[in-house]
Amino acid sequence: MQIRHRFVDRLWATALWTLVGFFVVNLLALIATVVVSSFGTRWLRSWLPADWTLRWYAAAWSEFQLGDVLLTTFQVVLAVVVLSAVFGVPAAYALARRDFPGKRLAMLLLLLPMLVPPVTYGIPLATVLYQSGLGGSMAGVILANLVPSIPFVVLVMIPFIEQIDPRVEAAARVFGAGTGRLFLHVLLPLLAPGVMAALLLVLVRTIAMFxxxxxxxxxxxxxLVVALYYAVFASGVRAVQSIDAMAVIxxxxxxxWLLIALRFVNPTQLVGRSKRSG
Amino acid sequence: MTVRGRLAARGIDGVTLLVLPAVALLVLLFVYPFLYGLFLSFRPKDGSLLGNYARFFGDPFFRDTVWVTMRLALPVTLLNLLLALPIALRVRHLRRQRLLITVLVLPITLGTVLVSEGMLNYFGPQGWFSRTLMLLGLIGAPVKLVQSYTGVFLSLLITGFPFTFLLTLSYVTGIDPALEQAGATLGAGPSRRFRHVLLPLLLPGLAITFCLSFVQAYSVLPSAVLVGDPSRTTRVISIAAYQAAFEEYDYAMASTVALIMGATQLAVVGMALGLRGLLYRGPAGGAKG
Structure with missing residues (x-):
């Protein structure tokens, strides 16, 4: 009985690990195909390309105006990161420290954009932006990206602020610190690690927000991700390899940014749920 | 008592006001567009009140997208959940989880566009996947996995499984191992411990995981176009919404489709959460019950 149990358990474990292994191998191979293809000259009916080259990167850079696209990407991402901190961190502080009428409503308002998929509210939002003349502009893109980012910052920051002892702030007040000094010398240093983690997560998510x-x-x-979509969508117009080169970029x-982020945050936070204690 | 003091007693003071900018911005960028879209959906081009809704449910070109999307999203979500649960139960005992988790975070961070581009190569007729299967003698001719329902299904599996798995893992690790040990002490074998201890504690979390994963799968857009068959079997509802907005420039119709999309997915989420309400939702942490 005991032996049979152990055998079934082994079999089950082996089956599961095989499944995980199969998934991971295919995933890595899928990513590797893109990289290999971007460095290959001609790749037809063989395991590997006939020869290796770097010219697709130069081709992709000029064909897709990657210089401009990258500049736009960084401007958008930077603006989204800064603005979601400016709006999100104070809101998180208020929600973590005060109980006020309407707090539940405010929390609901902050949760909803994270629960509703972007396409659902993106279409009415795009409509409003196009009618107000912001559609298609960089300001419009930044505003749209703030909708999921601000709630994300708030939700990551609330538990972080809650675990900072309010007596630290009270002590600073007792010693005569005004709001400005309290913020600068007490809150800012205490909040900095949490803010940085939240913003790194926003950054990674905004780069990939399609x-x-x-x-x-x-x-x-x-x-970049939208330009990549259009390139893949219109594939056949350009060489596959130059699209792959763009994908590699x-x-x-x-x-x-993911690697930088992972030094400071738990990977599971990227999917939007931080591990709560208790 | 001053007005200020009275407000402070109810929790309203300078600090509370800090919540206002964020709330105002979200009202402007989230609530207002939603309401405006709702208003717009009742003002179709033909002037009648329900014209857009009549068009959606009357025209199979629109109506069928709900079914097409469900047929993709529901099986994928359930499969992801079915795979994620046993694997998460195994992985929680693993000491070096971080490497596996980092690998699994990759497809989520890279996003569906990149995964689709990779799939076109990898699962294409000359890709490594077909080649390996042919080398092993499992298939005679290359299989066609992209540009079809299967392609989108696979893309939702590749990006969806890690998402479902990571959420499930966070619920699984939240259960105090002492509870399972207590079951073992009382003589329950692994399958009985799973059915009577772990599963009841996990089901509420799994319901939430199902909802979040389903919402992701239901709003599939890029892969349905890039690795699917976007004019027929994978013409999902978000494609219909996009086309109405940016190809017909009929924003009223586009808003209607987006709202119906939201409503149909909320119906499924509502059902899942309704079932969740019937379940036990007590402490699983053990330490402070």
Missing amino acids: ELTFLTAGPTSQT YMSVTLV
Whole structure:
């Protein structure tokens, strides 16, 4: 009985690990195909390309105006990160420290944009932006990206602020610190790690945010991921390899920030749920 | 008592006001567009009140998108959940989880556009996947996995499984191992411990995981176009909304489709949460019950 149990358990474990292994191998191979293809000259009917080259990167850079696209991407992402901190952190502080009438409503308002998928509110939002003349502009793209980012910052920051002892602030007040000094010398240093983690997560998510940018961007306000979509969509016009080169550039941009982010945050926070204690 | 003091007693003072800018911005960028879209949906081009809704449910070109999207999103979400649960139960005992988690975060961070581009190569007729299967003698001719329902299904599996898995794992690790040990002490084998201890504690969390994963799958857009068959079997509802807005420039119709999309997915989420309400929702942490 005991032996049979152990055998079934082994079998089950082996089956599960095989499944995980199969998934991971295919995932890595899928990513590797893009990289290999971007460095290959001609890749037809063989395991690997006939020869290796770097020219697709030069081709992609000029064909897709990647210089402009990258500049736009960084401007959009930077603006979204800064603005979601400016709006999100104070709101999180108020929600963590005060109980006020309407707090539940405010929380609901902050939760909803994270529960409703971007396409659903992106279309009415794009409509409003186009009618107010902001559609297709960089300002429109930034505003649209703030909708999921601000709630994200608030929700990551609330538990972080809650675990800072309010008596620290009270003590500073007792010693005569005004609001400005309290903020600068007490709160800011205590909040900095949490703010940085939240903003890194926003950064990674905004680089990869496709739907909202896609719905609100015009030809001059495309971010990298949207430009990549259009390139793949119109594949056949350009060489596959230069699209792959662009994909590799997108991948490197994302991965660099992901690696930086992972030094400071738990990977599971990227999917939007921080591990709560208790 | 001054007005100020009275307000402060109810929790309203300078600090509370800090919440206002964020709330105002979200009202402007989220609530207002939603209401405006609702208003717009009742003002179709033909002038009647319900013209857009009549058009949506009367025209199979629109109506069928709900079914097409459900047919993709529901099976994928359930499969992801079914795979994620046993694997998460295994992985929680693993000491070096971080490497696996980091690998699984990759497809989520890279996003569906990149995964689709990779799939076109990898699962294409000359891709490594077909080649390997042919080398192993499992298939005779290359399989066609992209530009079809299967392609979108796979893309939702590749980006959706890690998402579902990470959420499930966070619920699984939230259960105090002492509860399972208590079951073992009382003589319950692994399957009975799972059915009578773990599963009841996990089900509410799994319901939430189902909802969040389903919402992601239901709003699939880029992969349905890039690796799917966007004119027929994978013409999902978000494609219909996009086309109404940016190809017909009929914003009223586009808002109608977006609202119906929201309503249909809320119906499924509502059902899942309704079922969740019937379940036990007590402490699973054990330490402070």
